[in-house]
Amino acid sequence: MGEKKITLQDVVEENRKIRMLRLMVDLSLSLIMQKQLTREEALEQFARVKRFALKLFPGKEEAFELIYAPKFKRAIAETYGFH
Structure with a gap:
């Protein structure tokens, strides 16, 4: 009662958000570890x-x-030392 049925579209959207977040995390970590920042x-x-x-995953x-x-x-x- 009151449960939302998960659709294929919901799964596709969730996977898209996960890929976007992973890409941003990977690129950011790469910049940090290469001392680009x-x-x-x-x-x-x-x-x-x-x-x-x-924003992608509120709460x-x-x-x-x-x-x-x-x-x-x-x-x-590891890149900048402990502060």
Whole structure:
């Protein structure tokens, strides 16, 4: 009762969003690890990716923090040192 039936279109849209997020994450991590950005710019890029992810997947901040935040924090720490 009240459950929304998941359609093929829903699945296709969800997969599209996931691909978009993965692409943005991968490109951002690549820029960070290649030192294409300053440390401050890297932190801002991390924040941009998070905002983008939350626009695509509202209410999924905890998932972002579990899945993607550690990757960014590790890349920034390894590339720019701990601050």
